[in-house]
Amino acid sequence: MSEDEPIGVMTTDECWDMLRAxxxxRLAFHLAGEVHLTPINYAVDHDTLLFRTAEGSKLLGVEMNPDVAFEIDEFDEHHARSVVLRGVARHLGEDEEHRAENVPLRPWVPTLKYDVVEIxxxxxxxxxxxxxxxxxHIIPGR
Known part of the structure; x- marks a missing residue:
């Protein structure tokens, strides 16, 4: 990247590194014929994302239509990066929920969230x- 080439494509490994860091x-999902966008905290588990939720629109949405998108971004004064992931969400069964205990999946809000979803x-x-x-960039001669 440079002033002449201000946009660069990240490799798959760079995308996963950013997701892990x-x-x-933000999770985008379908519910009742509409697209919903909601912030979530998540963790990477091997080659998937996990998040906790309670019964409500997120859980209902991914159970009714598992096609989702997920986005993260970060920026400072000089640079910005973003990763977009499209995938299939699945509500984990009780026998798989232990996976959330093995990754740094910490709730930001002290509410009970027993359901774990994998993307x-x-x-x-x-x-x-x-x-x-x-x-x-609009000044002539620059």
Missing amino acids: NEFG RPTEISGRQFELSRPWL
């Missing part, structure tokens, strides 16, 4: 951006 993202990726992509002050 973070714990907060198995079907596609993952990432982009990184070299940021500039908005007006610099």
Whole structure:
């Protein structure tokens, strides 16, 4: 990446590294004919994502239509990165919920969330951006 090439494509390994280094993202899911977008905290478990939830719209949505998308991003004054993952969500059974105990899946809100959902990726992509002050790229001769 450079000023001449301000957008770069992240490798799959870079995407997974960014997912492992973070714990907060956004889940997009279908429910009742609408697309919903909600923040979640998550953890990476091998090649899947896990999150905890309680009975409600997220759980109902992924059980009715398991096709989901997930996004994380990070930025500072000069750079930005984002990863988008598309996949299939599955409510884990009681015999599999122990997987959530083996990863750093910590709730941010002290509410009871007994249900664990796995997202198995079907596609993952990432982009990184070299940021500039908005007006610099429109000044002639730059």
